[in-house]
Amino acid sequence: MHRFIVVGGGAGGLELATRLGDRYGETRAKRGRPHASVTLVDRYPTHIWKPLLHEVAAGSMDPFTHQLEYAAQARWHGFEFQQGELAGLDRAAKRITLGRVYDEDGAEMLPERVLEYDTLVIAIGSTTAFFGVPGAAENSIALDTVEQAERFRKRLIAACVRAEHRAPERVAPDAAADAPNIAPNAATEAEPRVQVAIVGAGATGVELSAELRNTAQVLSAYGLHNLDPRHDVGIVVIESGPRILPALPERVSSATAELMTKLGVRILTGERVTEVAPGVVRTASGKAVRADLTVWAAGITAPGVLSKLDGLTVNRLGQLVVRRTLQTENDDNIFALGDCAACEWPGHERGVPPRAQSAHQQATFLFKAFGDLLAGRPLPEFTYRDFGSLVSLGHFSAVGNLMGGLIGGNMLIEGLFARFMYMSLYRLHIAALHGYARMVLDTFAHWLRRTTLPRVKLH
Structure with missing residues (x-):
């Protein structure tokens, strides 16, 4: 039984683990489908879409109504969840070490653990870069x-x-x-x-x-x-x-x-x-x-642990350098996606940008590529498609540009239409985790809740 481990429950990591669990997890095995072990690792017990954190900071979003419990998602979609922070990697033995987990009072809740893998996906995102500025x-x-x-x-x-x-x-x-x-x-x-x-x-x-x-x-x-x-x-x-x-x-x-x-x-x-x-x-x-x-909010950098992972190559930003297949340069069994991966973007001076749409596309790509992997076929190469960018200005407006296959060019959009497009990005993420039917119900439930709550969290 092939063992997949996805480290990092952000937008890309959680979507990948969910789809792998749906395709190869325990529920599929009961129906006579191919079976694989899928494990998601994250240092936190819950997930929230990171592009929404500015709304949490402003109080316009209550995080506790939008958080998703990893353990519940694992139960629903046939994968396993292990809480802990990536602390070490042994490439020869194909195993990772997870650090201890402590509760709010500082007492140890989970000990240090070792997990074995056949295919490892690192998707631990990025962290804020302070650039050495004093204070x-x-x-x-x-x-x-x-x-x-x-x-x-x-x-x-x-x-x-x-x-x-x-x-x-x-x-x-x-x-x-x-x-x-x-x-x-x-x-x-x-x-x-x-x-x-x-x-x-x-x-x-x-x-x-x-x-x-x-x-x-x-x-x-x-x-x-x-x-x-x-x-x-x-x-x-x-x-x-x-x-x-x-x-x-x-x-x-x-x-x-x-x-x-x-x-x-x-x-x-x-x-x-x-x-x-x-x-x-x-x-x-x-x-x-x-x-x-x-x-x-002046910039991002890759988590420091990546530069300590058993000889894996990183760039000057600390990102894992990956090939077009999203495999790391040093190990065919280790993949990386999202902000923590430095992936070439053919025809552009810079690599694939650290955006939510990049992580989503890479997660979709790896889900399909792992089907080839299990079948013994050669892996395809990832190609990033830039569909544009959107910036929300709260309920006042939104601004952005649509480009590529959507409109056959590059078009500036703003106002109500841009606001609708921005909101749809989060809804597409919810659909990737729960399916479109549950996404519609979730949207309606949150709309109904907002009719009985203030527009900003007051306490």
Whole structure:
């Protein structure tokens, strides 16, 4: 019986494990179908679609109603779940080591374990890169996990409540020119009572800024604070490059910047952050931006454990270097997908981009390729298809570009249609995990729940 192990329960890893379990797992074996052992490994017990973490941070999504229990998914789809963090790899013996798991009180819950495999898929995603900036890791919040997103949300509410009982600060006319975090005409106006600084204007930073504007309005409407949600709650996005959304086409960047400005989000481009201190973000040009809360969304890197895995080749970002078959360069029995894999993209200078659609396409590819593997046929080569990118600006709007096979070109979209397309991406992920019938029911259930709940999680 062939043993598949998928390490990492993100978008790609969980979709792959689910489909392998449906095809080769225990339920299929009972019907006389080919049988294989499928095991999913993740350090957390639950899954949430990572592109939604900015909504969790803003409070517009309750993570506990959208989380999926890995153990339940395993039971429903014929695979096994093992909780634990990848700690080691023995390629000669074909086995991985999982680290100990501790409960909330620090007591050991699961011991160190060893799992044996025939085919190993590593899909552990990425983590925030602080680039060695002094104070960034200590004085800012990343959005890699639900816990971090929830911590930011609670701190934002607390900051608004505290600010309501603090006298507003006035800016002296002779100091306005030396206060780069205040608009030029603000010499006689009050500073924002609460200011959030977002370092990095990629998709996460941009989407969070728009969601926070909505959050400030809802918190005020429900009486958690009496601040003016537009003038008393300041949002500043700091980007080292010349424009926001540097990975997307310039016209998408320009349209998004225009919409952000209308929402009252201040954008600082060409400002490289050199230090994050308590209450302030400093840049290379000498600016000191006041920040009651700082979010770091300036880049990603591969988890450090990848560079310690028994001689597997990694690139300068720490990603596992894979061939077009998604097999690692050093071992035909080890595959990698998603953000942690460096895969060639023929015809492009850069490799396959670290996006959710990349992980989804690679998971679909490996599911089909493993059928060839079990049948003893040669493995096909993966080809990435870029269908465009979408950026959500909360319930206000969305901006993006559609390209490739969908429309036969490249088209800028925004507004309601773009918002619908963005929301459909998550629904397609749910369909990949549960099927289209359950996806429709899940969509209706969440819509019904939202009719009886506030638009933002208040506590």
